[in-house]
Structure formats: structure tokens, C-alpha cells
Amino acid sequence: MKITLVGCRGFGRVHLNAYTELRKEEIGKDLEIYVFSRTEEFAKECMKEFDANGYFTSYDDVLKSDANIIDLVVSHDAHETMGVKAMQAGKNVMIEKPIARTEEEAQSLINTSIKKGVKFMVLENHYFDPTVWKAKELMASLGKISLIIVRNTRRNSPPGWRRDKRLMGGGALIDGGIHYIDTMLNLGGEYSEIKGLCKNTFSGLEGEDTSGGIFNFKGGYLGIFMYSWASKSENFSHFEIYGERGSIKEDGVIYSGKPYGNLIVDIEGIKEKMIQIEKINTVKEEIKGFINALIHNNEVPMNPKIALRDLIAVREIYRQCGEI
Structure with missing residues (x-):
């Protein structure tokens, strides 16, 4: 090969x-x-x-x-x-x-x-993080879902083409932020509308460096999204899921090569506990999956229509912001 x-x-x-x-x-x-x-x-x-x-x-x-x-x-x-x-x-x-x-x-x-x-x-390595899919599996234990929160903030002032809105297709959201849009949609499913806001502050980008969105999911719950290249990175939960019987939170402790940490599960009738997730290199796993699909002539492990789905959500936030 x-x-x-x-x-x-x-x-x-x-x-x-x-x-x-x-x-x-x-x-x-x-x-x-x-x-x-x-x-x-x-x-x-x-x-x-x-x-x-x-x-x-x-x-x-x-x-x-x-x-x-x-x-x-x-x-x-x-x-x-x-x-x-x-x-x-x-x-x-x-x-x-x-x-x-x-x-x-x-x-x-x-x-x-x-x-x-x-x-x-x-190659959307967040899609290959088992933390997300374990959380998705456990969501049924929460009963009726009310709210999903997905967020990431950091200080980032990149040089070169990332400063150019035309080359990027936008700002921080279409670059690093689309990872977290992917997670939001993998957890939340289909939505009926998005309300979005964007700001350009001090990161040096032509496009936005800070954005937020509220997703109205067809499952009857809301999703709150936040992404920024103009805020200090903190060791907070990158995603949280709330339901009538409790909550599921990512612990915010990141390991090399893996976007998300372990899960903190607090469900009615069950003492709060940490669920350990396998520590894998998600970039290696996505490439390995593609090679396997070629060797065995199978479908690729992440259909490109999922990547299109993520882009459509990003672009809808941009439309709401007046960025496009």
C-alpha cells in the first residue's frame, strides 16, 4: 500500500x-x-x-x-x-x-x-473518539433529555492562510470548531433550527474567532454550543448531557492523541462514578480505518455525508451571524 x-x-x-x-x-x-x-x-x-x-x-x-x-x-x-x-x-x-x-x-x-x-x-478524528460513542450509548439511561452542552475555548492566533477568511471559508469555527459541531450532532441527532452568533475580537483573523449556537433538536431538547480562539483554555467538561434521571459529563482531562477524556456519570439511583475510556490515538485509528476499507473493499468508517452534515451546520451559524 x-x-x-x-x-x-x-x-x-x-x-x-x-x-x-x-x-x-x-x-x-x-x-x-x-x-x-x-x-x-x-x-x-x-x-x-x-x-x-x-x-x-x-x-x-x-x-x-x-x-x-x-x-x-x-x-x-x-x-x-x-x-x-x-x-x-x-x-x-x-x-x-x-x-x-x-x-x-x-x-x-x-x-x-x-x-x-x-x-x-x-479525517475528522473527534468522530473516532470512543468517549463520544460511550456517552451516546449511556444517554438512554438518562430518560428524557433536556440539554446538551458542547464547548471548547483556547487562545490561538495562527499565522499564514488561517488568517485569510477566503482561504479558510470563515474563521475559527470552520477550522477547529467543526470538531465540536461533529460531537454535538453525533450526540444530539437531527435538528430543526440553529440560532447562531459570532464575534471577531483580538485573535488576528479576518473571520470570526468566537462563536456560539443554540440547536433545537428534533428529539425535544436543546444543544448549546460555544467555541473560541480568544479565551483561555480551561480544564472543563467539553461536553455535558442532562436528562430527567441525571447527567453524563466528559471529565476534561485530555490525553495525547485523544480529543476527550473519561466520563463522569451521575444517574438517579447510581452513585456518581467515573467510566474509564480506552486511550487511543484517534488520528491513527481514522487512517487505519480508511486503509482497512481499501484492503477489504468496505465502506469507509466515516461517510463523507457526515462531514457535509457538519459543514452545513457551520454554514448555518455563519448565515445567522451574517458571515456569509
């Missing part, structure tokens, strides 16, 4: 570390990893640092190669153009979240993958 990573900097290094770990497992023992950078010196450095099998400095050469998978860790504006070109060349494609900047770009990627018969998945 040959994989070419496009984007050695930033989160691309997280992918490369995941590949290093995968090569220690049975599924990855025959993996060949190639890297791409337009700067040859950096491409060589990246290849040496991560013990890759080779490097490219031309994307056209990547497309002409015999790579089975192209892993795109690039700016949001390049997702559709580079992804579609790869699919048209017969390549299976992984793209870091978000799926794209707009619904139209996202649908173009999905349609092309179907037309060309290649596998396509958005």
Missing part, C-alpha cells in the same frame, strides 16, 4: 507520526509513505525525519505516481481542487476536516468520488 502525504507542515506531522505508529502494526508493515512539498529541501528533510520512502515536489507527479492513497493536509481552499484532481486520476483520497469551504465544493468531492469509483473520507 502506497500513501502520499501532501502537506508536511503543521497537522501533516501528526499524520506522519500516526503512520510511524501504524508501521509497527500488522496492517502497516508493508506501508510505503511518500511526502510532498514544493520546496525540495524541505521535502527531503521531511522524508528523512519520518523515514519516508520518497518525496515529490510536483503535485502532477503525485497524480501520475502509483500511490493508492493521497492524504491531503492542505489549506481549505485547496480541498476541492486538489481532491477532485486526485480522484480523477483514480486515487483514493483522505482530506483533513473540514470537507470544504462550501456545500457546493463538498458535494463536488462526494460526486466525483462516486463517479470515479474511488474511496473518499474526511
Whole structure:
């Protein structure tokens, strides 16, 4: 299996570390990893640092190669153009979240993958965190649900393309915030409406750096969402679920490679207890799942329509804010 990573900097290094770990497992023992950078010196450095099998400095050469998978860790504006070109060349494609900047770009990627018969998945590592799915399983124990809260705050003033609203497709929400939108929708299900607010304060972005939303879920409960790059990061619960018989809270203690910690369950008739969740590298697990789907010709573990669902919610908050 040959994989070419496009984007050695930033989160691309997280992918490369995941590949290093995968090569220690049975599924990855025959993996060949190639890297791409337009700067040859950096491409060589990246290849040496991560013990890759080779490097490219031309994307056209990547497309002409015999790579089975192209892993795109690039700016949001390049997702559709580079992804579609790869699919048209017969390549299976992984793209870091978000799926794209707009619904139209996202649908173009999905349609092309179907037309060309290649596998396509958005790498949304929060979707692969077992903490979320254990909480979802336990929700039935709460009886009637009243409220779901999902939030994350941090101080972040990124350089480069993330400051550009056009390249990003927005601000902090479409970048880091879409992770937590994914969690909100995985827990809450379908919604009938969203009320959103956004602010641009002092992070240096052209787009918003702080946003909030209220989801009116069809299950009869509310979801309150908050995300910011202009607030101090605190060790609080990243999600909380309240029902008539008690609550389920993520404990806020984050482990390397895993977005969420353990669960604190307080249900009527049961003494409050901590439920320990397996500590996994969610980036490694999502990539491993995609490789497995290719080997066994199965459906990818996260359908790209889920990534489109998440983008639609982000875009609705932007519409409510007057950002688009």
C-alpha cells in the first residue's frame, strides 16, 4: 500500500507520526509513505525525519505516481481542487476536516468520488473518539433529555492562510470548531433550527474567532454550543448531557492523541462514578480505518455525508451571524 502525504507542515506531522505508529502494526508493515512539498529541501528533510520512502515536489507527479492513497493536509481552499484532481486520476483520497469551504465544493468531492469509483473520507478524528460513542450509548439511561452542552475555548492566533477568511471559508469555527459541531450532532441527532452568533475580537483573523449556537433538536431538547480562539483554555467538561434521571459529563482531562477524556456519570439511583475510556490515538485509528476499507473493499468508517452534515451546520451559524 502506497500513501502520499501532501502537506508536511503543521497537522501533516501528526499524520506522519500516526503512520510511524501504524508501521509497527500488522496492517502497516508493508506501508510505503511518500511526502510532498514544493520546496525540495524541505521535502527531503521531511522524508528523512519520518523515514519516508520518497518525496515529490510536483503535485502532477503525485497524480501520475502509483500511490493508492493521497492524504491531503492542505489549506481549505485547496480541498476541492486538489481532491477532485486526485480522484480523477483514480486515487483514493483522505482530506483533513473540514470537507470544504462550501456545500457546493463538498458535494463536488462526494460526486466525483462516486463517479470515479474511488474511496473518499474526511479525517475528522473527534468522530473516532470512543468517549463520544460511550456517552451516546449511556444517554438512554438518562430518560428524557433536556440539554446538551458542547464547548471548547483556547487562545490561538495562527499565522499564514488561517488568517485569510477566503482561504479558510470563515474563521475559527470552520477550522477547529467543526470538531465540536461533529460531537454535538453525533450526540444530539437531527435538528430543526440553529440560532447562531459570532464575534471577531483580538485573535488576528479576518473571520470570526468566537462563536456560539443554540440547536433545537428534533428529539425535544436543546444543544448549546460555544467555541473560541480568544479565551483561555480551561480544564472543563467539553461536553455535558442532562436528562430527567441525571447527567453524563466528559471529565476534561485530555490525553495525547485523544480529543476527550473519561466520563463522569451521575444517574438517579447510581452513585456518581467515573467510566474509564480506552486511550487511543484517534488520528491513527481514522487512517487505519480508511486503509482497512481499501484492503477489504468496505465502506469507509466515516461517510463523507457526515462531514457535509457538519459543514452545513457551520454554514448555518455563519448565515445567522451574517458571515456569509
